[in-house]
Amino acid sequence: MADPGGRPPVTGAEEELLAEHRRIRDLTRQIETVSDLRELLRLLQDFRALLVPHFLAEEGTDGFYEIIRRMSPRQLALADALEREHFAFLVEIDRVAERARACLAGPVAAVLAEARMLAHRVTEHEAREDNLLLDTMYVDLGHGD
Numbered sequence: 264m265a266d267p268g269g270r271p272p273v274t275g276a277e278e279e280l281l282a283e284h285r286r287i288r289d290l291t292r293q294i295e296t297v298s299d300l301r302e303l304l305r306l307l308q309d310f311r312a313l314l315v316p317h318f319l320a321e322e323g324t325d326g327f328y329e330i331i332r333r334m335s336p337r338q339l340a341l342a343d344a345l346e347r348e349h350f351a352f353l354v355e356i357d358r359v360a361e362r363a364r365a366c367l368a369g370p371v372a373a374v375l376a377e378a379r380m381l382a383h384r385v386t387e388h389e390a391r392e393d394n395l396l397l398d399t400m401y402v403d404l405g406h407g408d
């Protein structure tokens with residue numbers, strides 16, 4: 264039976280698929296706006312964990328693609344193209360995650376090490392100034408007695 268808008272009613276399986284697509288969309292939005300590489304890695308891990316079973320279910324027997332092919336042969340080419348993208352997405356997730364890990368271990372780690380070294384040098388500089396001041400006050404001016 265069609266709803267007032269003329270669309271067929273949504274079944275439980277379709278509802279579940281749409282809910283999964285909403286969860287995926289939530290994660291894609293977070294990935295689009297994240298600026299921290301460690302956070303990005305965490306999101307990509309969640310993304311992969313969500314997409315792998317989702318893609319498998321869509322590709323499986325009586326899954327989304329089989330149903331579409333059965334019900335709408337004119338959509339065959341589009342269904343094939345979309346299904347092929349699944350594997351490419353997983354490869355791309357792994358590639359981006361590897362780049363993030365390489366940046367964290369390489370350039371990011373190097374910049375953080377430089378910042379730590381700079382902070383250490385400034386701390387030592389200020390400590391030497393403290394010693395200079397105290398030495399002058401207590402030894403040269405004799406305020407230590």
Ligand SMILES: [Fe+2]
Pocket residue numbers: 284317321
């Ligand atoms: Fe999907």
